[in-house]
Amino acid sequence: MSVSVAVAGASGYAGGELLRLLAQHPELEVATVTAHSNAGQPLLAVHPHLRSLGHLSFVETTAAQLQGHDVVFLALPHGQSAAIAAELSDDVLVVDCGADHRLTSEADWQAFYGDGWGGSWPYGMPELPVGDALQRRNLRGVRRIAVPGCNVTAVTLALAPGVQAGIVDATDVVAVLAVGPSGAGRALKPHLLASELLGNAQAYAVGGTHRHIPEIEQNLRAAGAAEVRISFTPVLVPMARGILATVTAPLVEGTSVDDVLSAWHSAYADERYVHVLPHGETPRVSDVVGSNSAVMGVTVDERAGRVVVVCAIDNLGKGTAGAAIQSANIALGLDEHLGLTTDGVAP
Numbered sequence: 106m107s108v109s110v111a112v113a114g115a116s117g118y119a120g121g122e123l124l125r126l127l128a129q130h131p132e133l134e135v136a137t138v139t140a141h142s143n144a145g146q147p148l149l150a151v152h153p154h155l156r157s158l159g160h161l162s163f164v165e166t167t168a169a170q171l172q173g174h175d176v177v178f179l180a181l182p183h184g185q186s187a188a189i190a191a192e193l194s195d196d197v198l199v200v201d202c203g204a205d206h207r208l209t210s211e212a213d214w215q216a217f218y219g220d221g222w223g224g225s226w227p228y229g230m231p232e233l234p235v236g237d238a239l240q241r242r243n244l245r246g247v248r249r250i251a252v253p254g255c256n257v258t259a260v261t262l263a264l265a266p267g268v269q270a271g272i273v274d275a276t277d278v279v280a281v282l283a284v285g286p287s288g289a290g291r292a293l294k295p296h297l298l299a300s301e302l303l304g305n306a307q308a309y310a311v312g313g314t315h316r317h318i319p320e321i322e323q324n325l326r327a328a329g330a331a332e333v334r335i336s337f338t339p340v341l342v343p344m345a346r347g348i349l350a351t352v353t354a355p356l357v358e359g360t361s362v363d364d365v366l367s368a369w370h371s372a373y374a375d376e377r378y379v380h381v382l383p384h385g386e387t388p389r390v391s392d393v394v395g396s397n398s399a400v401m402g403v404t405v406d407e408r409a410g411r412v413v414v415v416c417a418i419d420n421l422g423k424g425t426a427g428a429a430i431q432s433a434n435i436a437l438g439l440d441e442h443l444g445l446t447t448d449g450v451a452p
C-alpha cells in the first residue's frame with residue numbers, strides 16, 4: 106500500500122517542486138494539497154506544469170486537513186510551521202521546509218527571526234558530517250525533519266570536507282552567492298519583477314544580516330569547527346532557479362593541493378548527489394537545475410593561501426524539495442534515492 110502524503114503550502118514554489126517530485130515517487134502518493142489565498146482553486150490553475158496531479162484542488166491549511174496522512178510536508182512561510190506541526194500526531198512524519206525548526210540555539214533564532222522559536226528538529230542534510238558519522242544516520246526512523254535553507258546547503262556542502270579534515274580555518278570563511286529569484290518564493294514582490302531583475306544583479310542582506318548565517322555556523326561546528334566566522338553575501342541574478350556559491354577560507358599551514366583534493370573527493374566519494382569535479386573545473390548552474398545534485402569545483406589559490414570552492418545547486422531541488430524527499434525516504438526506511446534524480450535539464 107502506498108504512503109499517503111499531504112503538502113501544505115502546495116501553491117508556492119517549494120510546494121510545487123515537492124509535488125513535481127512526489128508525482129514520480131513510486132511509494133508516496135499525494136492525497137491533499139493545501140494553500141492560503143489559493144484555497145479552493147484547482148491545482149492546475151497554479152501549477153499548469155503538473156498535469157498528472159490535475160485531479161487535485163487546494164484546500165485550506167489547517168491541522169484537520171493535514172491529519173490522517175502518513176507524511177506531511179510543510180512549505181509554509183517562516184513562522185507558520187511550528188503551530189500547525191504541534192497539532193499533528195507524533196507518529197506522522199512531518200517534514201518542514203521552512204526555518205522554524207532548523208536552529209538549535211533559541212538566541213540565534215531570536216537574533217535573526219524574532220519571537221516564536223519552534224525548537225530544533227533532526228536536520229535534513231544526510232551528507233553533513235556530524236562527529237565521526239553522517240547526519241544520514243540521525244534521520245533513520247525520525248518523525249520530524251527540518252529541511253535546511255537553500256543557501257545554507259550550498260555553503261555547507263562546499264566547505265564541510267575541509268572543516269571535517271581540519272585543513273581549513275573556519276574563522277575566516279567568505280561566501281558570495283549568485284541566487285535566482287525563486288528562492289524568495291512566489292508571492293509578488295516589486296524587486297522580483299522582470300523589469301527589475303533582467304539585465305541586473307544586486308546584493309542583498311549585506312553586512313552579516315542574512316538569517317542563514319547562524320545556520321551555516323551551526324553546520325560547520327557540527328562538522329568539527331571549534332569556532333566559525335563567516336562573511337556571507339547573496340547576489341540576486343536573473344536566473345529563475347539556482348545558486349552558484351563561491352566559498353573561500355584560509356588553509357591551515359602546510360596543507361598541500363593533494364591534501365585538499367583528497368579531503369573533498371573522499372568526503373563525497375559515496376554520495377550520489379554531491380559531485381566533486383576534476384581539479385580546475387567549475388560547475389554551471391544550468392547543469393543542476395531540476396536535479397537533486399550539488400556539483401562543486403575545488404581549487405587552491407596558493408598566492409592567497411585559501412581554498413576556493415564553487416558549488417552549484419538548484420535552490421528548489423537539493424536546496425529544498427529534493428532534500429525534503431531524500432530525508433523523508435531515509436526516515437521512512439525507503440531507498441534514499443526514490444523520486445530523485447542526479448541529472449539536470451540543461452540547456
Ligand SMILES: NC(=O)C1=CN([C@@H]2O[C@H](COP(=O)(O)OP(=O)(O)OC[C@H]3O[C@@H](n4cnc5c(N)ncnc54)[C@H](OP(=O)(O)O)[C@@H]3O)[C@@H](O)[C@H]2O)C=CC1
Binds near residue numbers: 113
Ligand atoms: N523557494 C526556495 O528556494 C526555498 C524555500 N524554502 C522554504 O519553503 C517555504 C515556502 O517557500 P516558497 O515556496 O518559496 O514560498 P511561496 O511564497 O512560493 O509559497 C508560500 C506558500 O505558503 C502559503 N501561505 C502564504 N501565507 C500563508 C499563511 N499566512 N498561512 C498559511 N499558508 C500561507 C502560500 O499560499 P497561497 O499562495 O495560496 O497564498 C503558498 O502555498 C518557506 O519557509 C521557505 O523559506 C526553503 C528552501 C528554499
Ligand SMILES: CC(=O)N[C@@H](CCC(=O)OP(=O)(O)O)C(=O)O
Binds near residue numbers: 204420
Ligand atoms: C532570492 C532570495 O530571496 N532567496 C532567499 C532564499 C531563502 C531560502 O530559500 O531559504 P529559507 O527557507 O531559509 O527561506 C534568501 O536569500 O533569503
